[in-house]
Amino acid sequence: MLDFVFAVDDAVTWHMTNLSKNRSHYSFLKFFGPKKISTIQGYGAGIYYNTLVPCNGRMIKYGVISTDALIEDLFHWKTLYVAGRLQKPVKILAQNENSRLQAALVSNLKSAVIASFLMLPESFSEEDLYLQIAGLSYSGDFRMIIGEDRFKVQNIVKPNIAHFQKLYSTILQGCPQVVYKHQLGRLEIDKSPEGQFTQLMALPKTLQQKITALVNPPGKNRDVEEILLQVAHDPDCGYLVHQGISAIVRSSSVVQSAKTILTAGAKKSVIYSLKKLYKMAKGELKKPS
16 A cells, blocks of 8 residues: 655645545544644644545555644654654655755654664664664554564565665765775774764754653753763663654554544544554564574
């Protein structure tokens, strides 16, 4: 099923127009009108999905997110829901000249690289890096336990190494903390406390907050920089980064999944869930022994 995301400047007007043209795409919420739909869109990951929509002989789903909410997620990883999708190779069908959005898209890719560096060893392959990046938005997602193919990340990365290289090669070549041996497909990074501190300070704001909440005991009033310096010296630094990412994803995925029951309707929700379970079962059958 093709997955589209539309970033729109005015969600109410967009839904109003779409309701007049494609009313059948919506669940019972269409009876509440575009304002209520836009309000519901704002919960969870800030995206409203219409799923199992027939289009030109195949099924699609499409999500609608406000441009401002998308930019915030790309810069700060507030939910990592759409930002996570955009850390993987995607086809951008149309793009306006919003310079802030352009900067946010690049910032999101740089953040994905830095977070992955912190969780990887000193030396690793390009494939290891892309597997780590592709897995960021699934960390902490309860659907990876039941409802998703457990080999989803590998299935995304392995056939698309060239697309990941195209997406990330410029960032890797311009990163001062990595030795990028492009011909060998290997990378080496600075794992010193000083190097890790520099990387931690460059992480998105929400992730920094989640990491500091894990380390800083209640009642202590230390600033973020002091806490991240402590984390940089911690042997479990990579694990703490992973836990911080999981906390972001867990929260948004639970609310977004609950919201799907409203936005898709009961019948479509059941069909969609069964399709997910079928894909998961197929993945288990293909699991190497």
